[in-house]
Amino acid sequence: MKRHLISAADLSRDDALLILDTADELARISDRSIKKLPTLRGRTVVNLFFEDSTRTRISFEAAAKRLSADVINFSAKGSSVSKGESLKDTALTLEAMGADAVVIRHGASGAPHRLAGWVRGSVVNAGDGTHEHPTQALLDAYTMRRRLGSLEGRRVTVVGDVLHSRVARSNVLLLATLGAEVTLVAPPTLLPVSVGSWPCEVSYDLDSVLPKSDVVMMLRVQRERMNAAFFPTEREYSRRYGLDRDRVARLHDEAIVMHPGPMNRGMEIAAEVADSARSTIVEQVANGVTTRMAVLYLLLGGDI
Numbered sequence: 279m280k281r282h283l284i285s286a287a288d289l290s291r292d293d294a295l296l297i298l299d300t301a302d303e304l305a306r307i308s309d310r311s312i313k314k315l316p317t318l319r320g321r322t323v324v325n326l327f328f329e330d331s332t333r334t335r336i337s338f339e340a341a342a343k344r345l346s347a348d349v350i351n352f353s354a355k356g357s358s359v360s361k362g363e364s365l366k367d368t369a370l371t372l373e374a375m376g377a378d379a380v381v382i383r384h385g386a387s388g389a390p391h392r393l394a395g396w397v398r399g400s401v402v403n404a405g406d407g408t409h410e411h412p413t414q415a416l417l418d419a420y421t422m423r424r425r426l427g428s429l430e431g432r433r434v435t436v437v438g439d440v441l442h443s444r445v446a447r448s449n450v451l452l453l454a455t456l457g458a459e460v461t462l463v464a465p466p467t468l469l470p471v472s473v474g475s476w477p478c479e480v481s482y483d484l485d486s487v488l489p490k491s492d493v494v495m496m497l498r499v500q501r502e503r504m505n506a507a508f509f510p511t512e513r514e515y516s517r518r519y520g521l522d523r524d525r526v527a528r529l530h531d532e533a534i535v536m537h538p539g540p541m542n543r544g545m546e547i548a549a550e551v552a553d554s555a556r557s558t559i560v561e562q563v564a565n566g567v568t569t570r571m572a573v574l575y576l577l578l579g580g581d582i
């Protein structure tokens with residue numbers, strides 16, 4: 279495995295399977311009443327979050343703590359970043375404090391890549407702009423594997439605001455590596471121009487894709503990244519691309535419904551679908567901790 283995890287494309291098939299298998303092992307520990315392992319005792323993990331986050335930040339913190347690492351949480355708000363300090367100066371500060379790993383979320387695509395050039399420790403991308411979010415793709419693959427078995431030949435449909443989604447890009451790359459067949463479904467205005475070169479199919483018709491899907495992954499409509507009108511009205515979006523009870527009825531019995539969170543209930547996904555037995559949304563959060571433990575363990579644990 280490489281020293282950093284910046285893109286899902288950094289992972290070979292063997293790397294990805296090793297992470298998923300390691301997460302399986304670590305999940306057994308998470309079921310025990312004492313969840314802690316001594317593996318990363320004396321190592322320091324810094325969570326460097328320049329963008330809002332609930333589950334990803336808490337998940338990385340829980341993962342590092344369960345491996346006994348010292349965790350420093352840094353959020354840009356209330357720090358010298360709000361006084362105009364650059365990413366480079368922040369990186370040099372972390373370096374001086376001896377960070378063994380830096381987990382970074384940043385609004386600019388490419389920020390983790392720059393950071394990796396300035397620090398000695400491992401850099402883990404926890405979401406950069408509209409670019410990538412590789413640990414989300416890993417926890418999603420892990421969740422699919424637990425529910426469906428091997429991903430080879432499985433059909434995964436990713437629906438919604440692909441244009442602004444780092445989750446979609448990382449999922450497409452990782453799922454292709456793991457042998458799944460991905461179809462993106464979105465209005466043409468919410469697909470990036472580069473999508474033709476991605477290893478996946480594209481469709482504009484959700485209803486025709488649903489019957490052959492093993493997994494339907496709904497994406498949040500990212501209003502905070504939209505500076506123009508990408509669809510006529512929310513109702514119209516929901517009618518064409520939202521997952522409601524009638525659409526779910528088109529799925530086969532074993533098919534699962536995923537969402538990385540946070541959800542716009544009633545917009546891209548109906549509340550009753552989000553809370554149904556097919557939904558893996560809460561499992562995804564729990565699996566996030568074990569998957570991130572596996573990533574930190576393999577990047578910092580040393581002997582692999």
Ligand code: NCD
Nearest residue numbers: 334405411445498538539540
């Ligand atoms: C995603 C993100 O931040 O990219 N959420 C997450 O990490 N759980 C998706 C989103 O914000 O819609």
